[in-house]
Amino acid sequence: MRAPRREVAGWDDGAMPVIAIDDPSDARLADYRGLTDVALRRVLEPERGLYMAEGAKVIERALRAGHAARSVLVSERWLESVAPLVADQVPVYLAPTALLEDVTGYQVHRGALASMERPELPALADLARDARRIVVLEGIVDHTNVGAIFRSAAGIGADAVVVSPTCADPLYRRSVKVSMGTVFQVPWTRATSWPGALDELRALGFTVGGLALTDDAVALDRFAARAGERVALVMGTEGDGLTRQALAHVDEAVVIPMHGGVDSLNVAAASAVAMWELRAR
DSSP states (O other): OOOOOOOOTTOOTTSOOEEEOOOTTOGGGGGGTTTTOHHHHHHHHHHHTEEEEESHHHHHHHHHTTOOEEEEEEOHHHHHHHHHHHTTSSOEEEOOHHHHHHHHSSOOTTSEEEEEEOOOOOOHHHHHTTOSEEEEEOSOOOHHHHHHHHHHIIIIIOOEEEEOTTSOOTTSHHHHHHTTTGGGTSOEEEOSSTTHHHHHHHHTTOEEEEEOOOTTOEEHHHHHHHSOSOEEEEEOBTTTBSOHHHHTTSSEEEEOOOOTTOOOOOHHHHHHHHHHHHOOO
């Protein structure tokens, strides 16, 4: 049931009315229901063409990047900071904190969720056209790692990210949250051909390195010194690293030299070190 138009500090009279909801089974909350079921979200989000943005800062960054919201679900505490972001564009559903947790299946710490339309991803050639540094992710399944890699890409200066067909979704709620919304800032796409995408990058003039613990791997600083103007670095899964198929399509295997009996870093940490060394100067 629609609530009457409410007055919230900073709003003018033309703002969309806030819609108070007190029934967790309300059909208007379908986008938000059962967000902890990862398998279900992997099916439903691409199918519906949506993703979730959590918290005022992330929602604002998504909107600033040109992404369109479908609706916002917010608790009373966060209404004043979140609702003005969407102004009169979409419905703003106001619900008690307990209802948010009942509907989503988890504790919504930042008190606000936005159901967002997924943007159309660019073709690889279009993504790479003006790029000098590209990070490529093969089969990374941990959404936290994907989000952290995007945050490093934004902060250190990679121009784009390419994810393999088996890589976790950068727009999954956890990835977006960990990235602090930088998944909206860094251009990215999902490869449709694998490992053919690596050949395409090489054909586009990129030197492609694969971060891997192989006997013939060269040290990262040596690779960076001779790689040239356009570089793509491929990083593999958390456990096994790059596949043999991917390594067969890179120009060189690359390693970060380690000490203290440690053979490698977590992939998110390794990505930050590698991006720093390969940053365009």
